[in-house]
Amino acid sequence: MEVELKEMLSDLQSLKQSLPDPSLHDSLDKIQSRVEHLADLAKAAPVRRSKVKDMSAEVVDSNPYSRLMALQRMGIVENYERIREFSVAIVGIGGVGSVAAEMLTRCGIGRLLLYDYDKVELANMNRLFFRPDQASMTKTDAAVQTLSDINPDVVLESYTLNITTVEGFDTFMSSLKDKSFCPVKQGSGVDLVLSCVDNYEARMAVNQACNELSQTWLESGVSEDAVSGHIQLLIPGETACFACAPPLVVASGVDERTLKREGVCAASLPTTMGVVAGLLVQNTLKFLLGFGQVSPYLGYNSLKDFFPTMQMKPNPQCSNGACLKRQEEYMLAKPARDAAAKAKMEAEAPSEEGPLHDDNEWNISVVDDCELGGPETKSSDALPEGLTRELPSADEFNNLSAPGAPVTDIDDLEDLRRQLEAINSA
Amino acid sequence: MEVELKEMLSDLQSLKQSLPDPSLHDSLDKIQSRVEHLADLAKAAPVRRSKVKDMSAEVVDSNPYSRLMALQRMGIVENYERIREFSVAIVGIGGVGSVAAEMLTRCGIGRLLLYDYDKVELANMNRLFFRPDQASMTKTDAAVQTLSDINPDVVLESYTLNITTVEGFDTFMSSLKDKSFCPVKQGSGVDLVLSCVDNYEARMAVNQACNELSQTWLESGVSEDAVSGHIQLLIPGETACFACAPPLVVASGVDERTLKREGVCAASLPTTMGVVAGLLVQNTLKFLLGFGQVSPYLGYNSLKDFFPTMQMKPNPQCSNGACLKRQEEYMLAKPARDAAAKAKMEAEAPSEEGPLHDDNEWNISVVDDCELGGPETKSSDALPEGLTRELPSADEFNNLSAPGAPVTDIDDLEDLRRQLEAINSA
Numbered sequence A, B: 001m002e003v004e005l006k007e008m009l010s011d012l013q014s015l016k017q018s019l020p021d022p023s024l025h026d027s028l029d030k031i032q033s034r035v036e037h038l039a040d041l042a043k044a045a046p047v048r049r050s051k052v053k054d055m056s057a058e059v060v061d062s063n064p065y066s067r068l069m070a071l072q073r074m075g076i077v078e079n080y081e082r083i084r085e086f087s088v089a090i091v092g093i094g095g096v097g098s099v100a101a102e103m104l105t106r107c108g109i110g111r112l113l114l115y116d117y118d119k120v121e122l123a124n125m126n127r128l129f130f131r132p133d134q135a136s137m138t139k140t141d142a143a144v145q146t147l148s149d150i151n152p153d154v155v156l157e158s159y160t161l162n163i164t165t166v167e168g169f170d171t172f173m174s175s176l177k178d179k180s181f182c183p184v185k186q187g188s189g190v191d192l193v194l195s196c197v198d199n200y201e202a203r204m205a206v207n208q209a210c211n212e213l214s215q216t217w218l219e220s221g222v223s224e225d226a227v228s229g230h231i232q233l234l235i236p237g238e239t240a241c242f243a244c245a246p247p248l249v250v251a252s253g254v255d256e257r258t259l260k261r262e263g264v265c266a267a268s269l270p271t272t273m274g275v276v277a278g279l280l281v282q283n284t285l286k287f288l289l290g291f292g293q294v295s296p297y298l299g300y301n302s303l304k305d306f307f308p309t310m311q312m313k314p315n316p317q318c319s320n321g322a323c324l325k326r327q328e329e330y331m332l333a334k335p336a337r338d339a340a341a342k343a344k345m346e347a348e349a350p351s352e353e354g355p356l357h358d359d360n361e362w363n364i365s366v367v368d369d370c371e372l373g374g375p376e377t378k379s380s381d382a383l384p385e386g387l388t389r390e391l392p393s394a395d396e397f398n399n400l401s402a403p404g405a406p407v408t409d410i411d412d413l414e415d416l417r418r419q420l421e422a423i424n425s426a
Helices: A002-018 A022-044 A066-073 A080-085 A097-106 A139-150 A166-177 A200-213 A270-289 A321-332 A334-348 A410-425 B002-018 B022-043 B066-073 B080-085 B097-106 B139-150 B166-177 B200-213 B270-289 B321-332 B334-348 B410-425
Strands: A087-091 A111-115 A155-159 A192-195 A217-222 A228-234 A248-250 A297-301 A387-389 B087-091 B111-115 B155-159 B192-195 B217-222 B228-234 B248-250 B297-301 B387-389
Touching: A002 A022, A002 B022, A022 B002, A066 A080, A080 A270, A087 A097, A087 A166, A097 A111, A097 A139, A097 A270, A097 B270, A111 A139, A111 A166, A139 A155, A155 A166, A166 A200, A192 A200, A192 A270, A200 A217, A200 A321, A217 A270, A228 A248, A228 A270, A248 A297, A270 A297, A270 B097, A270 B270, A321 A334, B002 B022, B066 B080, B080 B270, B087 B097, B087 B166, B097 B111, B097 B139, B097 B270, B111 B139, B111 B166, B139 B155, B155 B166, B166 B200, B192 B200, B192 B270, B200 B217, B200 B321, B217 B270, B228 B248, B228 B270, B248 B297, B270 B297, B321 B334
Parallel strands: A087 A111, A087 A192, A111 A155, A192 A217, B087 B111, B087 B192, B111 B155, B192 B217
Antiparallel strands: A217 A228, A228 A297, A248 A387, B217 B228, B228 B297, B248 B387
């Protein structure tokens, strides 16, 4: 707009010079002063920040990355700038996905792939991110508008499509496979897929794609009554896939059917969705940048501020063929993993006994390999306090297998013991 | 801008009519088409949504409150629309306070009072809420700009001041006392104060004001290494105040001095701050609307996804005079509380034994009154796993009293026992 106003001023100037009658100059002056006023107004309008070539740790007010690069100085992250190499796909740009996208954008992620087919509505304004003036835009367009203003350094790719349709699924698959952003990367073209959808079918589509591509993903969900949610890490072949067992959700004590069904006007809160998005992206950062422990499953019961954890091994009778292939590959790679772990252990601490699973670069504690595929002696109903199984109706989703046996995380058990002891000794 | 462009078009029209030479019409036509183009651009600019008189539960895309009113239909909240009567003060509009303000605004809170003296900088862009184009605006002005666009129904009051100065503290106090928004309200003019500041002095100022006004408040904090945080409920006389004991923070295992000190370039993450803001506002909603259980203290250790809880009773030797007055009042009101509890119990369940503390309208589980002021037999070092004391240097803050004894929440203990049992039986 500023350019156009400047051109208009020069047009007015030349018109004034060619005017024979000076009495008409007054009218032109009036128009000229209006244009000048508009130019002032336009100058006050938002200016986008320019791109930054390298992430600097310099402590100045104008550096958008100073507080992130400080994570290195504080000893939390070894190399923060690596974040610019990573690609994250976010499926579903709603109450959780949009906030997750904003968090990753502000963290300076390399590339974001955004998938949604829905439009912004005023009824979405009770959640963070979208603005009333974006109503009727597609969620992908509105997200790209907001995110590119926040951080022009992030490469944004948006896909306005439904991944549960044949065509949508094909485009989804090929976008995940595209390695042009980082050709040297192993595996698919993305480092992590975040599922932020609100229905079972879309989760199954993400599950199918990730099983086929051997792609690690994080699933998230918020209950229909708005007061609980969860995140779950899924590594094809290594952990249970979404089809291995009926999905676990946090028991709110209010309604058992807590995974959102399409068409139902569910309740939602910006708080629950903000917390779930925060936990999701925090675990994304831990996974990508290699710090802390990535949670295999983390629930959030907001009524009691209770956060159940657990993990599940793959189901050897899983109905998903791609999952079974990944399980087989994972088993076959066991000798190589063990050898690598042993070599690493000996190189790092030749005289001491190291941890059993030192090949675990993301610090995820998982089930012992040798347990994989063993007989299911544990009752499938023995879930940790606060978790319940989501059982879709059999006629709708009759390809579900028997539930896999949940396996308790040893770290959590020890945490609980220590907490109990501290409480008892107080 | 639209009005000005319209006027300019009519100016051009009259100029054209008074022009003797038709050869000059071309230049004018050119200018006219430019103005028309600008008018089109201006029309495409953001339009704010209009105010809503009553909160409707109608399930239509254009209703910004449908998903919140659904909380009633789902049985979570008895009367959601009550939220329009409440006033919440947010001190500190940074990484936690700004997100808390946005969440409450989107929830349709009646009135928000915002306090900050700082300006928006590009270095803040690694946290949610502020936009790069708001750099150099005061945080209060920028927040009012964004929040009023999101929800024009919320009454916003902003105070660009430092509450740790004498003048700032006086204005802070009188703004909290002002009851013009809801004259029938008991106590102060606000229902809850949220402390979202990043330094000890400001927290002590909030503590002083709330102790003097008998004002319940929620404190929040994020560690300097960005990977942990906490929220804490403070009810003057009933729970420990901020001066009763050195503040508790979540141990991250990285740095002991985890409460932010001014002037230090701390690390920060949008994830940790988003989670803390979400937990803070979720507990605010539970407190205001009377559902679920308000947490007395909730920590967040993001490296392990561990959430320690605990609670503290007031310190009878607290150095804060106003705290001691509130403790005395709370003791004196015990017979009245007991009588009210008994009456309520008999009215609700005449033939059965009810809970001991049925006078507790916010469902907060607190220490038994008779324990208040009793001998401190418990070791002050016996803290639940994952919590540590923040000890400011003695010369800076030498008015700190001896630590109060932490008291374990019975509900949490039982939760832990149940969780352990479920794990062991699995």
